[in-house]
Amino acid sequence: MIHPRTQLAILHDLCIAVFAWILAYLLRFNLEPPAHFLTEMWQTLVWVVPLQGLAFWHFGLYQGIWRYASLNDFRRILLAVLLSASAIPLLFWMLRSNVVIPRSVLLLDPLLLLLLMGGNRLLYRMWKERQFSGSMGLSSEPVLILGAGDAAVSLSRELQRSRLWHPMGMLDDNPDKIGRSLDGIKVLGTLDSLSAWAERASVRQAIIAMPSATHQQRKRVIDLCQKAGVKVLTVPSFDDLLSGRVSVSQLREVELDDLLGRDPIQLDDDGLHRLLTGQVVMVTGAGGSIGSELCRQIARFRPSSLLLYDQGEFALYTIEQELRVSQPELRCEYLIGDVRDSARLDEVMSHWQPAVVFHAAAYKHVPLMEQRNAWQAIQNNVLGTWRVAQAAQRYGVSKFVLISTDKAVNPTNVMGASKRLAEMVCQSLQQPIGTRFVIVRFGNVLGSNGSVIPKFREQIAKGGPITVTHPDITRFFMSIPEAAQLVLQAGLMGQGGEIFVLDMGEPVKIVDLAKELIRLSGMGEDDIKIEFTGLRPGEKLYEELLADNEHTLPTPHAKLRIAQARAADVDLQAALLSWAEAPQQSDAAVKQVLTRWVPEYSPDLRSH
Structure with a gap:
């Protein structure tokens, strides 16, 4: 009809x-x-x-x-x-x-x-x-558009149809555009003139329409907006504008990723299509922040089936609801299971025969694993990795990718030592033929489950104070999508036994992170106080991506290097398996044994 x-x-x-x-x-x-x-x-x-x-x-x-x-x-x-x-x-x-x-x-x-x-x-x-x-009357609010490219022109058209805002002009640093009109909207001046134009036109809102700008350029513009006293919104990033159209509904507030984010990653799409397209791909810990983002990224390459394996019912339900809407044509299997359950792993892998496994399931919260949960960290992070890896070998998985952490380098906590041991497990299982084991090591991701960002936002919403453990504590940060993309790229490049180290950029002071979040919330440090509470058990002032006795080799990808780590002991498998399958052990006993397995591990005596 x-x-x-x-x-x-x-x-x-x-x-x-x-x-x-x-x-x-x-x-x-x-x-x-x-x-x-x-x-x-x-x-x-x-x-x-x-x-x-x-x-x-x-x-x-x-x-x-x-x-x-x-x-x-x-x-x-x-x-x-x-x-x-x-x-x-x-x-x-x-x-x-x-x-x-x-x-x-x-x-x-x-x-x-x-x-x-x-x-x-x-x-x-x-x-x-x-x-x-004409129907907007006096109810719409004047805004300045920062940028004068295609995204700005498209946005200006949308704003002229909006009942909420009407564009007063554009600002751009390109001298050839200043004074000219784009789709009826005049380019008033440079970005540095924002304060003057905001005051002259009584503008309280500005919209950044520079989706392909680097994070340094974006940070400069945000600083200009804050100095001018105008609230700032932004269009989505360039990758999010695949439709070529910018709509008012896509506008969002500036996030921490805009300040700490990095330049876009160049992926080997052809190679990833060969690795993933038409294949059965399995992700453990699929309901977690990294696991769920891996599923989103993998879905782009159209695997024949995507197996989402997680022991958390609600986490798995959440990603299921998302993928049913965003990827209705993708065949997904949502599988409840523990990574330590060999029978369940055998059932899953024998039935679906995955070609690639991404092992993201892990306990990763440092203070929780340090006290009264040390043995559970060993069970999940070491024994769980062992059993998933061995199942992968039994059922002919082509490539096994372990998600590791920078806390595995010279670890001072049980969580980091357990992840280093998981790396050694995968290295010891590597054979000349068969499953290729690839390890990817990176730092904190913005907004992940258990990271400081959600905690800081919650504290700001309550009026403060923000609690930071130490004024000098630093961490490496990257966005969740970037981390997932580099994991895929490393998985493609790995030939077996390598530890890939992601380029995490420069370390960020946690106190500076807190100050940026306070600024982005529209308040100052007089409104939200910062309190220092002292380092928690097992926590270091700074994280490293490479151990002292390791060195790295370059790879064809600028943001990936290969760590030449200490080789795993030849007798690791039998002895380690015997220990990991032993009955419950105390925190002190676990830490004592870990010092033998991981010589670079220096336990934090405060947690004993």
């Missing part, structure tokens, strides 16, 4: 086709066509208009909405008109008709069609936008 508005659009175009054909004859004969030409005009009209209507339908003129008429719509009109103009003389030649159509009519008719069909759509769009902008 054709929509009523579509029916009106079709009727409009057919009427325009009739009018254009008649007008072409009238213009050809100075509004006084001879009688026999008038007769032929009506005779040919019966054939011409249906033919043009078919061309209009063929080129999809009725799939769009006139209110959003664009250059693509005009391109389709042009193609439809050119096709019909070429087909009309061919049609009458095939009909062997004696009708003589003046050549000037064959030229005038397509010109009139283009003018009338395109012009009417443009007028309708202008009328609708004027109607919306």
Whole structure:
């Protein structure tokens, strides 16, 4: 059933086709066509208009909405008109008709069609936008757009239709654009003039429309906004604008990622397609922050099946609900299971035969694992890794990727030592043929479960104070999507037994992180206090990505290096398995044994 508005659009175009054909004859004969030409005009009209209507339908003129008429719509009109103009003389030649159509009519008719069909759509769009902008009255708020590129132009069009804001102008550092108008919006000056223009135009809102800007450029613009005392919003990042359209609904507040984020990652998409497309891929810990993001990234490469394995029911349910909406065509299996459960792992792997396994399941909260949970850290992080890795070998998994941590380097806590032991487990299992074990080591990710960011936001929402353990404590940070992308890239590049180290950039002081969050919340340090509580058990002032006795080798990817770690002992497997399967042990006993297995481990005596 054709929509009523579509029916009106079709009727409009057919009427325009009739009018254009008649007008072409009238213009050809100075509004006084001879009688026999008038007769032929009506005779040919019966054939011409249906033919043009078919061309209009063929080129999809009725799939769009006139209110959003664009250059693509005009391109389709042009193609439809050119096709019909070429087909009309061919049609009458095939009909062997004696009708003589003046050549000037064959030229005038397509010109009139283009003018009338395109012009009417443009007028309708202008009328609708004027109607919306006129209805805003005094309720809409003036805003400045920061940037004057394609995203800014697209955003300005959306804002002019919005009831909430109306653009007062754009600011951009390109001197060639200053003083010019883009889609009716003037480029007023440089970004440094933001304070002056905000005061002159009484603007309290600014929108950053620079999706491809580096994080240094974005941070500078955010600082300018804060100095000018204007609230700042931003369009999504360049990767999020795949549709090529910026809408008001996509605007969001500036996040910490915008300040600490890094430049986009270049992935080997062809290689990742070879690794993942059409394959069965399994992710353990799929409900966690890293595991769930890995699932989102893997889904882009269209595996034949994606196995999501997690022991947490609610975490698995959450990612299930998301993927059912965002990836309805992707075949996913949501599997409850413990990584220590060999029988369950055998059932899953024997049935689905995964080609690639990403092992993200882990206990990773340092203070929790340090006191009264040390044995559980060994059970989950070491024994769990062992059993998933051995199942992968038994069932012919091509590649096994272990997600490790910077806390495994010269560890001072049980969590870090257990992850270093998990690395050694994978290295010891590596054989010349069969499953290739790849280890990826990186630091903290912004917004992950258990990270300081959600905790700081909650403390700010309660009015403070923000608690920081030490004024000099530093950590490496990256965004969750970036970490997941680099894990995929390392998994592709790994040939077996390597420890890949991600380029985490420069370490960030946690106290500076807290101050940035306070600023982004629109408050100052006088409003939200920062309190220092002292280092927690097992916590270091700074994290390292490489142990002292390790060195790295470059890889073809600029953000990945290979750590040359100490080789695992040859007798590791039997002895370690015997210990990990032993009955419950005390924290002190666990730490004592860990010093033998991981010589670089220096336990924190405060936690004893």
